[in-house]
Amino acid sequence: MKKKMLVIGAVAAGTSAASKARRVDPELEIKVFAEGENISYGACGLPYFISGMIQTKEKLLVRSIEDFARQGIEVRNRCQAVEIDPAERRVLLRDLVHNQTFEERYDKLVVATGARPLELDCRNKDLPGIFTLRTVADGVAIREFLDREKPAHGLIVGAGYIGLEMAESLSQLGLPLTLAERQPQVAPNMDTDMAAKIQEHLEQHGVRVLVDTDIIGFEGRERVQRAFTRNSSFPVDFVLISIGVRPNTQLASDAGVKLGVANAIKVNSRMETNLEGVYAAGDCATAHHRVTGKNVYIPMGTTANKQGRVAGENAAGGSEIFRGVLGTGIARVFDLEISRTGLTEQECMPAGLDFYSHSVECRTAAIPQLAGPIWL
Structure with a gap:
């Protein structure tokens, strides 16, 4: 059989x-x-x-x-x-x-x-205009909303890979944008010096960055109109939740x-x-x-x-093994390309590993016109 x-x-x-x-x-x-x-x-x-x-x-x-x-x-x-x-x-x-x-x-x-996608634990998280991004259907829904509603104030909650890349994408569409991260730095899985460079680059491109910031709720009638932190609020009419999976x-x-x-x-x-x-x-x-x-x-x-x-x-009857991962990740934030592999300083310390840390900034290709800076 x-x-x-x-x-x-x-x-x-x-x-x-x-x-x-x-x-x-x-x-x-x-x-x-x-x-x-x-x-x-x-x-x-x-x-x-x-x-x-x-x-x-x-x-x-x-x-x-x-x-x-x-x-x-x-x-x-x-x-x-x-x-x-x-x-x-x-x-x-x-x-x-x-x-x-x-x-x-x-x-x-x-x-x-x-x-x-992880859900944001806050009030009114299901208001129209609040999205997550995981599937093609999610992408289509976001693109159709942006085309139809022409929002004026965007918010991304979470500054990991998706949040960073979406900051570029939404900015290119001309949407004024706030990027909120609950950790002390953007790109929480990067070393702190790299994160500082990324934040500076975001701000140079007009993205308002909030770190150490919890979004605790939203307000709106027919769709989201306002976001609340623990000590302030601001207008939003498009929200992307990207806090992990x-x-x-x-x-x-x-x-x-x-x-x-x-x-x-x-x-x-x-x-x-x-x-x-x-x-x-x-x-x-x-x-x-x-x-x-x-x-x-x-x-x-x-x-x-x-x-x-x-x-x-x-x-199917073969014999193969998966040799494991190094935690490698690569992303682009406007014209800055970022990558990591292995362990960060923050990951080495609890693991009890001795380490030496050094940062290098270089280009991603030999031809300057075709490459932006990369932070390693």
Whole structure:
């Protein structure tokens, strides 16, 4: 009887797992289920879609359902995984279009359920005009709102990678902008000297930066009109919440899959969970840090693709390991490119590591006209 692999999730890790499994075993039956409408897209391009640099959402899409069908991989979107039964090796799913439930059995299962944006714990957080950015649908909703409503006062809550890149994108659209971060610095996962350079660069480009600032609520009638901190308020009519993500692991946890740091799914180097035949990869899973040797949760698209390939190969009968992460991240803030890898000073100290720190500013390419400064 032909073996069957199911994949829950169809963005980076899930589609990478399915494609790799097909290359390893041309006879394996592979089915992929996605809760959303869009599959296999580049989420890192969303800020540039919103700014108009990427003109259509179709340019964010890497592969279509038809592309996978030509590989002999069945992909079904708008299907929600409701329950995993590891004893019977079955998954209960719901067709969200027709509101019908059905079951699929599996020999191997890859959980690639990703993550969802953290919510801001404050009053009136659901007012129209307040957004998060995670999916293509989110990007389309933001772009349509900006085109339709022509907001005059923008606010980004959270100055991580998404917040920084969106500061550039919204500024390019001519939206006056405030960037609020509850930590003492922007780019909290960077060293303090780098963060100071980034903040200076933001302010030089007209972004009002507030650090050590909690947004405690919003006010508005038909849509958001005002934001409140602990000691002040100011007008806003567009808000983006970008304070991090939380792994989507309830489905796996309910089935008995063990969770690790940040409630992400605990996996070994083969991307195996504690349940036989069940793998996990991407933004729902932990990773091994190659410097500290500890399990960490660092959700990144590059990691998701690598973990997905490892999970897919092993689920299809191969033998591969994921060697871990270094916490590498790269972003652009206007014409300043920033990157990090390994550990920051703040991360070295609690780990008990001896370290030496030195900063270098250089160009990203040999031809000055084609490159901006990069802070390392």
